Amino acid sequence: MWKVSWRGLLAHKARFVLTALAVLLGVMFITATYVLTDTTNVGFQRLFSTVNAGVDLQVRAVDPIGGSTDGPGDSRPAIPAAVLDLARSTEGVAEAEGLVFRPGVSIVGADGEVVQQLGRPVFAVNYVDQLDLTPYSIREGRAPERPDEVLLDSNSVEDGDLTVGGPVDVIFPTDAGRQTFTIAGVLSFGDQEDFSGAQVAMLETSRAQEVFEAVDEFDFVAIAVEPRADIQAVKRTLASSLPPDIEVLTGEQVTNEQVAQLDQFIGIFGWVLRGFGFVGMFVAAFIIVNTFTIVVSQRVRELALLRALGASPRQIVGAVLAESALIGITASAAGIGVGYILGSFIQTLLAKIGFDPGGGIDPVLDIRTVVVGLSIGIGVTMLAAVVPAIRAARTRPLAAVREVEAVTAVLNWTRITSGFVAALAGIAALLWGAQAGTRTGLLAAAGGALVLLLGTVALGPLLARPAAVLLGGPVAAISGINGRLARANVARNPRRTAITASALMIGLAIAMAVMVLTASVIRSIDSLIDESIAADLTISDSGPGGFTTALRNDLRDVAEIGGATAVRYGDRVLVEGKGTEVSAIEPDAVDQLLRLDTEGFAPDVFANGGALVSAELADERGWQVGDVLEGTFPKNALASIPIAGTFRVQGFMNDIVVSIETYEDLYKEQQDFFVLASAAPGVELDALRLAVEQRIGDRYPNVDVKDREELKDQQRQQAMIFLAVFVGLMLLTLFISILGILNTLALSVIERTREIGLLRAVGSHRRQIAFMVEWEAMIVALLGGVLGSGIGVVLGLALTRALQDFQVTELASPWQGVIGLLVVAAVSGLFAALYPAWRASRLDVLRAIATD
Amino acid sequence: MTMPTQTVAARAVGATKIYGRGDTEVVALGGVDVEFGAGQFTAIMGPSGSGKSTLLHCIAGLDRLTSGQVFIGEIEISSLSERELTEVRRDRLGFVFQAYNLVPTLTAYENITLPASLAGRSIDGEWVDRVVGAVGLASRLSHRPTELSGGQQQRVAVARALANRPSVIFADEPTGNLDSKASSEILRFLRNAVDELGQTIVMVTHDPASAAFADRVVFLSDGAIVDSLTDPTVDSIAQRVRSLEQ
Ligand SMILES: Nc1ncnc2c1ncn2[C@@H]1O[C@H](COP(=O)(O)OP(=O)(O)OP(=O)(O)O)[C@@H](O)[C@H]1O
């Protein structure tokens, strides 16, 4: 029977090419994301081992929050400089250096603009004699000898058009603000010329401590042990002489910790990307089902002959499955190959724009990638071929002599019932889950969505006819007989039509849901800004981070400003035993610049170490105004904070809001994320803006001044970027479903060779035949579009509802999206039908008549 | 019987059709000259492989000659573009094939009016009613082809050919799949169409009994016309066929 499978494939190779292509695309995408994330991982691993290359041990403060925060600039307090002396005098320690290492710095280029790449953090670090204990070395120039000298990385020097010996301004996210330095030299990173896009400013130690308000403190101490010393032994000795809130790690531990943090991030990112690949494979499965079903029905005589000659049904199933296995293997192998190339290509592109961890490492093809790619590719192909294979096996030997009738309309009641039940259950789960707003609810909603999709797929054949009548009605009306024929063709094989439309439906439903969600998010942002902020102007960093607290001070004596406040956000802290985030504002802002809608607000308490708590959190935890909260904070390990009132409108605030002064007592790092300002009485907005811009002037090129509308625009833009990326990725699915329409139509055209020949014989123009096929495609695609946008709207609204806790409060009208989606569907259909229509119109009339 | 001064509905001049090339070359038609008079019912007969279908297809504009000319009325069709040829077929010719004459998704009525629909012409309801009445299908018009018997399907095909009021109807073994009763019904319709409506019909057949319905029989052998009979009877045809086969 293998021979039969092989021959079968060869004889119908054109019919399988598109099937294989669909599988290939899915596997390609999955492979490419693996290659990308694996390579990035390996790159970062290398990067971090470089960072910690010369370091045997690291001493740092214990994270008081217990590792609930990540990344540089976490909530670990600084350690006293005495720890460095202790380390140096410890037995077995060869070298030790104390380091101050902080993000959030901006380096100003010769043109007065900030030198920045891809919004990645720019660090400040102090110069130490033993540079081996840092990843840096001096490539050009010399060490900073005076507090006003600085070393910069080569990227900053080149991109900023700066020169050694010349001046450079560095802006710190602290009170220090903008400061001028002389460039003493250029740094290189490990063995690499460039820094993989990372930027750094290296200051003389006392200056670094001063700038970051860490006098006589370090963030950590890096240690190299004596050549023959036992690292673990030194670690133990050192640890035993340190207080319990200071810990000692080996260089390896530090590297592993950093890698693990990134792994987690890249891992999530990879799975999100791969999700699109899986959706693509799911859609590809529909194409496979259709292709095999059609090919089997076209070969019904051949199969019947085999049966008549004594092949058992099982052998027939085997033959069909073997065919699918062959396709699966070929397509997945090719998909892995192409995916690897695509992954490498994207890696190269990323490197071009400066994202190149580890610097030019080879793309990684893990064995796991190959295994996953092959199993998914082959698995999906074979699974999708099971039903057609069984149908093939049911071929009766007698079919060999019977005329094959193309019009079939068998409706399966089990299928319809289960479809209905599934769709209803799906909607119920979706609505309930959305209403619940909990984690379980969200899962239920997601499950419900999937069940709803599957239910609709099952119901598809039932919908094909009404859809043909409804959607085909206008078509038939405007295009006469071609439209009527197209409509009839849509209805003649409901199952085939349904599967083709379903493939399109899935992608469109997901896209629609995300569109509704994004639109809702955008509207929520608008109302969020209107409802929670009273200020006229917002000043924020042009990147995602914060900026110097000095800016706020510079604005203090601007006459046009009636009121202003800095806004700070702190890392997660423990309050009454639970992780919570804290914001800080100036006391006057509570009534003037924000619309917090407070209750029981006691300004005195707030100004003197008190906190405003969101009504929601207070309710949840049963807190009353006047209660005193115990919290663990980075700077002041334990603090007691009285509740100075509650607020109802959260807006841009976290659940707990304290005054800036209080915040400075609690947190190590001080940087502003916003400065809000309102005009003084009688001052026009334009005048205010002009005054603010003049004062900030060229001094802080890293910040933008925005009025309310601009703020909304900016926030909207972020949502739009998310949408654009998402839709871009959904194109894969759309493309696969277009392949599906193309394949199904091409096969149908072959199936209808005689009919088309007859039409041509009695006077159909080629153009008319082509139109007929195009119309058919469009009706099928519109069916997919209607179903997809319908389900997508329900899904999107449910999602929006489920995200209410995340301040997505407004429901957006989806109409524009629906219309857009229908247009996309129709165009996809027309596009997919180009080739089949051309094929159909070129069919040789006589061949068509003579086909038997 | 001599024909009254007759006009020619279709004719072929030096019609040559060669399939393949070199070793595999098959001369299906070797320079055939033939005329089909208007209002006449002509049958084409000959052994299997003699070129009957090829001749019919070429004259009917379904296939193109290797050399030679074909005229439908005054129009020389060998030089027409694909588009023009399609329009000639649609507007001036009718077809009845041996099987698979009907579009399965259309009803009998829609099939009958298909050429007019394709042309975007309005349908001459009175005429269609008359044709439908003549072939006895009035009660079956809303049925789809699968719901009709083989004989009924062929009657629909004949009705479609007639409904268009074509200059010529071409039929390739229209009764090849039918039993003798259904056959003779179809043939009687064709005969009536010629007698009562003045329709021109060219029909390929194997069967002397069928050919006997025609006004004239043309005999084809190895791609050439070898004989013809006017006002044939079953006997005279059978005799010729036998002599040709020797
Ligand atoms: N497409 C083709 N390619 C090659 N040769 C062909 C083709 N069509 C027909 N022929 C050959 O041309 C010759 C005439 O064929 P045609 O179909 O016209 O015969 P016919 O008289 O209709 O026969 P039958 O009574 O069996 O239908 C035959 O030898 C046939 O093999």
Ligand SMILES: [Mg+2]
């Ligand atoms: Mg023939």
